[in-house]
Every structure is written in structure tokens, then in C-alpha cells.
Amino acid sequence: xxxxxxxxxxxxxxLARLAVSDAELxxxxxxxxxxxxxxxxxxEIPDDVPxxxxxxxxxxxxxxxxxxxxxxxxxVLAAAPAAEEGxxxxxxxxxxGA
Amino acid sequence: MSWDTQRSGAGPVDSELVSLDxxxxxxxxxxxxxxxxxxxxxxxxxxxxxxxxxESGVHAFLHLDADGALAAAGAADRAIAxxxxxxxxxxVPIALKDNLTTTDMPTTCASRILxxxxxxxxxxxxxxxxxxxxxxxxxxxxxxxxxxxSTENSAFGPSRNPWDLTRIPGGSGGGSSSAVxxxxxxxxxxxxxxxxxxxxxxxTGTVGVxxxxxxxxxxxLVAFSSSLDQIGPCARSVLDAALLHEVIGGKDANDQTSVxxxxxxxxxxxxxxxxxxxxxxxxxxxxxxxGEGYHSGVLAAFTDAVRVxxxxxxxxxxxxxxxxxxxLPAYYLIAPSEASSNLARFDAMRYGLRVGDDGExxxxxxxxxxxxxxxxxxxxxxxxxxTHALSAGSYDALYGKAQKARTLIVxxxxxxxxxxxxxxxxxxxxxxxxxxxxxDDPLAMYLADLCTIPSxxxxxxxxxVPCGRSADDGLPVGLQVMAPALADDRAYRVAAAYEAAxxxxxxGPRIPELRAxxxxx
Numbered sequence: 001x002x003x004x005x006x007x008x009x010x011x012x013x014x015l016a017r018l019a020v021s022d023a024e025l026x027x028x029x030x031x032x033x034x035x036x037x038x039x040x041x042x043x044e045i046p047d048d049v050p051x052x053x054x055x056x057x058x059x060x061x062x063x064x065x066x067x068x069x070x071x072x073x074x075x076v077l078a079a080a081p082a083a084e085e086g087x088x089x090x091x092x093x094x095x096x097g098a
Numbered sequence: 099m100s101w102d103t104q105r106s107g108a109g110p111v112d113s114e115l116v117s118l119d120x121x122x123x124x125x126x127x128x129x130x131x132x133x134x135x136x137x138x139x140x141x142x143x144x145x146x147x148x149x150x151x152x153e154s155g156v157h158a159f160l161h162l163d164a165d166g167a168l169a170a171a172g173a174a175d176r177a178i179a180x181x182x183x184x185x186x187x188x189x190v191p192i193a194l195k196d197n198l199t200t201t202d203m204p205t206t207c208a209s210r211i212l213x214x215x216x217x218x219x220x221x222x223x224x225x226x227x228x229x230x231x232x233x234x235x236x237x238x239x240x241x242x243x244x245x246x247x248s249t250e251n252s253a254f255g256p257s258r259n260p261w262d263l264t265r266i267p268g269g270s271g272g273g274s275s276s277a278v279x280x281x282x283x284x285x286x287x288x289x290x291x292x293x294x295x296x297x298x299x300x301x302t303g304t305v306g307v308x309x310x311x312x313x314x315x316x317x318x319l320v321a322f323s324s325s326l327d328q329i330g331p332c333a334r335s336v337l338d339a340a341l342l343h344e345v346i347g348g349k350d351a352n353d354q355t356s357v358x359x360x361x362x363x364x365x366x367x368x369x370x371x372x373x374x375x376x377x378x379x380x381x382x383x384x385x386x387x388x389g390e391g392y393h394s395g396v397l398a399a400f401t402d403a404v405r406v407x408x409x410x411x412x413x414x415x416x417x418x419x420x421x422x423x424x425x426l427p428a429y430y431l432i433a434p435s436e437a438s439s440n441l442a443r444f445d446a447m448r449y450g451l452r453v454g455d456d457g458e459x460x461x462x463x464x465x466x467x468x469x470x471x472x473x474x475x476x477x478x479x480x481x482x483x484x485t486h487a488l489s490a491g492s493y494d495a496l497y498g499k500a501q502k503a504r505t506l507i508v509x510x511x512x513x514x515x516x517x518x519x520x521x522x523x524x525x526x527x528x529x530x531x532x533x534x535x536x537x538d539d540p541l542a543m544y545l546a547d548l549c550t551i552p553s554x555x556x557x558x559x560x561x562x563v564p565c566g567r568s569a570d571d572g573l574p575v576g577l578q579v580m581a582p583a584l585a586d587d588r589a590y591r592v593a594a595a596y597e598a599a600x601x602x603x604x605x606g607p608r609i610p611e612l613r614a615x616x617x618x619x
Contacts, residue, residue, distance in 0.1 A: 004486070011585050012485065013483040015489075016438060017445075020478065021468040027475075031540055033482055038541060040426040042499035052508055054355070055557030055583070056312045056327040057307045061354040081118030081452035085140075091461045 002036040003027060115140040116281035119192045120338040122261045123284055127189040134171035135190030138233050140377040141191045145235070145282045148260075156265075157257045158277035160196050162236035163203050167191065174231040181391050183210075186341050188231030193283040195274050196228055197244055198329070199318040203234075208252035209242045209449045211444050212470025221318020223287060223329050223346040238273030242474045243441065244294055244322045246270050246548035250537045258533070259302055261279035261573055266488075267531040268298025268331020268590055269396045275302040286332040291323050292429050292552025293525075295330045296562035300525035304332045305566045305593070308550075309343060310583045311557035312357040313568045315350030324355075324432055325435040326429075326554040336563060336594040340368040343586070359584050362559075367587035371594030373616065377411035379592060382518030386422045387549050392527045395568030398526045403565040405594060407522070410595050417514045417521065421506035425552045428503035430544060431487045432555070435497050436485030442476070444469060451536065479517055479540060504555050511556045515582045520592050524547045525562040525576030549578055559586035563593040566600070 013020045013028075020028065025031040073086060082089040115123070115137055126132045142164050146570045149155050150461035174189035194200065199217035204379035208213045220228070227234070241251035248255045250445045257265040260280035267276035275298030288295035291309035299306025304515040314329045321327065331342035347361040383404055389395055408414045413444040446468035447461070454467035473481070487496040512522055527548055536542040553560035558580060567575035577596065 008486075009482060012489075014466075014480075014483045016205045016481045017469050018473070018478055018481065019463075019466040021470075022477070023509045024475075028479060028482065028581065029478060032486070034541060035479070035483060036431065036486065036496075039430045039496070041427040042424055042431065042503045043495055045424065045499050045502045047502075049502040049505050051498060052504040053501055053551060055508070055555075056356075056357060057330065057353050058357070059417075069296075071218045072574075076448075079216060079449040081446060081450065082455065084548045088448055090455075091459060092462045 002033055002040055004033040004036055103354055112213075113281075113516065116144045118284065119335045120187060120284040120333060121335065121341060121357065123190050124187050125175070127378065128184065128374060130178065133169060134174040134178075134233060136557065137189065138167050138171035138191050138235070141235060141283055148280055149282060152255050154263070156260055156263070156276050156280045156282065158273045158282055159193070159281065160206060160208065160239050160254055160273065161203050163234065163480050164555075165182065166202055167233050167235045170228070170233045174233060175218060177231060185230035187285070187580040188252055191235050191283050192342075193235050193238045193274055193277045193286040194224065195240055195271055195286070195288050195587050197322075198224055198241060198287060199320070200234070200435065202239065203237055205320070206236065206254075207238045207243045208254055209474070209477070210253045211474060213253075213451065213467070215450055216600065218320065219317070222315035222350045224318065226346050232243060232285070232345070236364060237276055238271070240273055241589055242272035242296075243437070244270040244289055244291055245437070245476050246529075247293070247297060247543050248533070248536070249273060251474055253399070253474055256533055259530045262530065265302070265532055268301040268530065269308075270294040271298045271332065275299055275306065277332055278302070278304045278332050284334065286340060287323075287329060288332050288552075289324045289327055289329050289467060289485055290554065291328075291433060292554050293547040295332060296550045296560060296578060297526050297546055299332060299562040300578075301530035301574060303567075303574030305336055305339045305563055307331050307339045307343060307561040307586075307588055308553060308559065309347060310559045312355050313359070313361060313584070313586070314347050315353040315356050317350055317352035321440040323433040324440060326433060327435060328554070336597050337365070337368040337372065339561070340590050354402045361500040362584060362587040364587050364590045365367075366487075367432045367590040368464060368594040371591035372598045373600050374595050375411055376407060376592060376595050378587045379412045380517065380519045381407050381412040381414045381592065382417035382514055382521045384419050384422070384514070384521050384523045387419070387523035387589055390523065391545060391548070393529060394585070395570030396526070396528060396575050398525050399568060400577065401565045403450050403577045404522065406596060406599050407592065410599055412592070415518065417518060419510035419514055419552070421509075422552050425507055426501035426544060426548060427549060427557055428500040428507070428555060429547070429551045430483070430498050431500035432504065434480040434484035435487045436484070438481045438488065441481055444472065476540065477488060500614060507552050508556045511552070511558060511582070519581070520588050521580040522579070523578045525549060525578040529568045529571055529573035529575060544553065547617070553580050558583045559589050561589050561593055565596070
């Protein structure tokens with residue numbers, strides 16, 4: 001098996017900002033271990049094969065550097081979970097007393 | 099409430115209207131034999147009759163916009179009455195997969211994290227089909243964020259296969275495929291990352307096309323795996339798919355991966371193919387797509403389809419693509435890796451759900467609580483697998499090797515297309531499986547995309563066209579036709595020739611008994 005442990009999954013969940021439950025940790029660790037074991041088959045491929053990241057033969061596509069209209073602020077903020085004074089309102093970013 | 103009584107005074111619904119191909123509907127609308135409003139109303143009534151309740155109906159739609167549809171239909175009728183030029187599909191209804199942004203309808207991706215979200219802009223494909231006078235009916239169900247092969251991962255419950263309501267309609271685009279198969283919409287849009295248009299097409303007896311990567315703009319498609327995602331048409335005929343393909347395709351400055359090459363002449367190819375001559379076309383049968391895991395009824399239908407292609411004049415040869423054995427493992431590393439990055443945007447700050455914003459929790463805790471509450475199990479699994487594959491200790495052995503596998507798969511296609519004009523295979527190893535049969539076993543679910551994934555990794559064109567029904571269970575089987583990048587027209591020509599040759603035979607009908615669904619409520 002791929003040796004993905006419950007602790008590994010807890011670590012991945014923290015990195016991915018997922019507050020998973022204990023029951024989920026049990027389920028996910030077994031499933032992810034089995035899936036990673038299966039997909040590890042790609043390890044058979046020789047190292048000297050070049051990688052392919054994407055299949056469109058073009059790079060560094062940019063548009064002309066001209067100012068164009070943006071989405072109206074009120075339209076964007078209308079979809080926000082919380083807004084105040086024409087801005088996104090977010091929870092505190094630093095810890096207590098910071 | 100029965101089908102007929104709910105239409106008080108309007109007379110019996112013209113069930114013919116909801117079973118016609120889009121091309122024929124367009125012809126009648128443009129000749130003013132029937133109005134777009136009448137056609138649209140017939141489809142809305144059909145949806146009313148078969149789509150609900152969510153617990154037992156087809157459940158293709160997550161959101162219906164009857165008023166908007168009738169208004170768009172009225173506008174199409176006026177444009178036609180004015181006598182000006184209208185596009186070939188003007189006035190024809192269409193359903194949109196709910197991962198395409200729409201300003202006038204919610205876009206949820208079948209996820210709690212986006213429940214009720216109203217996007218501030220239309221996807222480019224939506225802008226184009228509105229401009230062409232098509233009539234959006236509503237938004238269709240999918241596996242959450244298009245991650246799945248059955249729609250069972252939808253946060254709002256699965257869609258059901260109109261051929262057998264106890265079975266899956268494929269996924270992730272099972273809402274679009276079941277809407278088209280059930281006569282709820284003549285056309286739909288889907289998105290195909292590993293088979294999410296073609297596999298639902300195969301198991302519902304409809305046509306599904308994944309165009310060449312980069313030829314249909316992804317602007318406004320909520321990103322799952324950006325190097326694989328491709329929007330494409332769902333339809334009941336090859337010509338209908340081609341007509342829709344030409345409406346949505348072409349260069350778009352808003353998508354950096356959009357290619358400048360002219361769109362392949364897919365409508366012309368579908369029309370040419372329908373004349374039935376495949377003389378000199380070299381068709382390669384991929385030998386890796388058979389054997390263990392394939393239903394005998396699927397293989398029998400496929401073998402018969404290959405025989406038909408030979409009778410139409412095609413030169414059929416067998417080709418080997420040994421690296422396709424790495425396609426499924428590579429896909430289930432690349433797609434989750436890209437997803438883990440793409441879905442980081444759901445941070446509870448700018449749009450969508452926010453949980454735990456009570457003054458006690460800091461922003462990163464709100465983020466974690468929101469993502470925990472808002473994402474379903476498959477989405478969490480894939481985010482964590484992607485996070486693992488991209489982490490420092492695993493990158494070379496997992497994500498890096500998956501990219502190397504992608505190179506080998508591209509090389510296999512390149513070699514095969516040196517001797518073949520198109521490649522063919524069954525679209526899926528099995529017919530539609532039962533709802534619940536694979537939902538607790540992610541790896542079993544992943545096998546549904548075995549034959550479709552290679553074309554996403556290589557970026558070439560591929561489609562699924564109905565090829566009869568399995569002798570095992572009477573359920574639809576799909577024939578996959580793959581063509582080189584930017585040669586989508588070849589796949590259309592071969593599929594249209596096959597479709598024309600089998601019309602009225604065992605390969606049809608392509609939609610199930612319409613009345614049967616109504617009484618099944």
C-alpha cells in the first residue's frame with residue numbers, strides 16, 4: 001500500500017483548509033491510501049521521459065496593456081458573503097490581541 | 099396531476115415537438131410552421147411532467163427559468179418574423195450545465211458552497227448562444243464541481259437515466275444527458291474533463307462531443323482541471339451537435355488557452371458523413387479498450403459498429419496504444435492536483451458560503467469551516483489527493499510522473515494517427531450502472547472513464563454516438579470516435595455516417611418511450 005496514514009490525511013486536510021471530522025479521517029485515510037496506491041503505477045515510467053503540462057502549443061498569451069472596464073463594484077459585492085463600505089468584510093486575520 | 103389535465107384548455111401536448119432533432123425544430127421555427135414560444139412551452143411542460151419530484155423523477159434540472167426562456171423565445175420569433183438573417187439554431191431551446199456562469203440564473207456547480215450564487219458575468223459560450231438566438235431553459239445537474247461519473251456526487255441529489263430511472267445517467271454531465279434523452283431539451287451544453295460529456299451521452303443513448311482542447315472558450319466555466327476541461331455539445335443527432343459546436347466554438351480573448359486556428363468544418367462534415375460514404379477512411383480499433391471489465395453486450399455492440407463502418411467503405415485496422423494503461427492513474431493525479439489549486443478560490447471571502455463568521459473565529463478558521471461544510475466527500479478527497487501529489491515529498495513520484503505519462507499518451511496518439519484518420523472504441527466499458535452501486539467505492543467509479551480519459555490528456559477531439567443497445571440489459575451503448583487535434587470534422591463525418599447507416603435499426607431509437615416516463619411519476 002502507499003502508506004498514507006490517518007495523520008497524513010489530517011495534515012493534508014490542514015494544508016487544504018478542510019476542517020474534517022474524525023469519522024471523515026477514518027474514511028478518507030482508507031480511501032486515499034487505496035487511490036494513491038493505484039495511481040502510483042505512473043512510477044513505472046522512466047525518468048528520462050519529458051513532462052507534458054498542457055497541450056496547447058502557445059506560451060505567454062497576453063492581451064494589449066490597455067485599460068478596459070471592470071465589473072461594477074456593487075454587482076461584485078452583491079454576491080459577497082459580507083460587505084461593508086463598498087468593500088468585502090472579512091473575519092479577523094490575526095490572532096486574538098494582535 | 100396528470101400530463102393532460104395540467105394543460106387545461108391547451109389541448110394535448112404535441113409530444114412530437116419534444117422528440118424532434120434541433121435541426122428539424124429550427125427548420126419548422128424558421129419556416130414559421132411553429133413558433134419558438136410554442137416549442138419552448140412544449141419543453142417546459144415536458145420538464146414539468148417528467149423532471150420532478152427530485153426524489154424519483156429524471157431530476158435533470160437544478161434551476162428552471164420559464165419566464166426567461168419564454169422571453170428569449172419571443173425575441174427569436176420576432177427576429178424571424180422581421181425577416182432578417184437568423185442563426186441556424188435561432189429559437190431552439192437549450193439546457194446549460196450548472197458549472198457555466200449565467201447572469202440571469204444561479205450557478206451552483208451542484209455544491210453547497212455556491213448554493214444560490216448569481217455570477218456577475220455570462221460564460222463566453224452562454225454569450226454566444228444567446229447572440230445566436232438559442233433559448234436557455236435552465237441549469238442542469240452534475241457531480242459536484244464536475245467530479246464524478248454518475249451525478250451521485252451532486253449536493254442536490256442524483257439525476258436519473260430516462261431509460262431506467264433506477265440507473266445513473268452518467269456523469270458528471272448527467273443532468274444534460276438525461277434532459278436531452280428525456281425530451282426535456284433538444285440540446286444541452288456540458289463540460290468534459292475526463293469524459294463528462296461522452297460517458298453520459300453513451301449511457302443515455304445521446305450524442306456527446308468533446309471538442310479539441312482550446313477550440314471552445316472556457317471563460318465562465320467554473321474551473322476543475324484547467325489543462326483538461328473542455329466545453330462541448332450534447333444532442334440527439336450528430337448534425338445537431340455540429341450545429342451547436344459552431345455556435346459556441348472559436349477564438350476568445352478572455353481564455354488564454356483559446357487557439358487561433360479556424361474551427362474545423364464540423365457541420366459540413368456531419369452533412370457529408372450522413373451521405374454514408376466512408377471510402378478510404380482509415381479507422382483504427384484501439385486494442386487496449388477491451389477485455390476484463392468490459393460488458394460482453396457492450397463489446398458486441400461495438401464490434402457490430404465496426405462492421406458497419408467497414409461496410410460503409412472504411413479501412414479498419416487494429417492499433418495498439420500501450421501507454422493508455424497509464425491514462426487512468428495519470429488522470430487521477432493531474433485532475434486532483436489542478437483541482438486542489440483551482441478550488442482554493444473558494445475561501446469564503448468574496449462569494450459563496452461563509453460558515454463560522456461569529457467574531458470568535460479568525461479568517462483561516464472560517465475558511466476551513468466553510469470548506470468543510472460546503473464541499474462534499476468526493477471534492478474533499480480530490481483536493482487532498484491533489485495536495486498530496488503536489489507536496490514536496492511526493493511531487494516527483496506522483497505529479498511529475500503523471501506529466502511524463504501524459505507525454506507517452508500523446509506519443510501513442512501521434513503514432514496511431516499516422517496510420518489512421520480516426521480511432522474508435524466503446525465509449526464506456528459498461529452500460530449505465532445502478533444508482534448506489536459504486537457510490538461507496540471511488541476506484542470503481544473512476545473506471546467508468548477508462549476509454550474517455552486519454553483524449554483529455556492529449557487534448558484531441560472525441561465524441562460518443564449511440565450504437566444500439568446491449569444484449570445483456572437492453573441499455574444504450576456508445577461508440578467513441580477520436581480524431582487528431584483540430585480535426586474534429588473527421589469524428590463528425592464518421593459518426594454521422596454510422597448514425598445514418600443505422601437509423602431505424604437496432605441502434606435506435608435514441609430516446610426512450612416518452613409516455614412511459616410520464617406515467618412513472
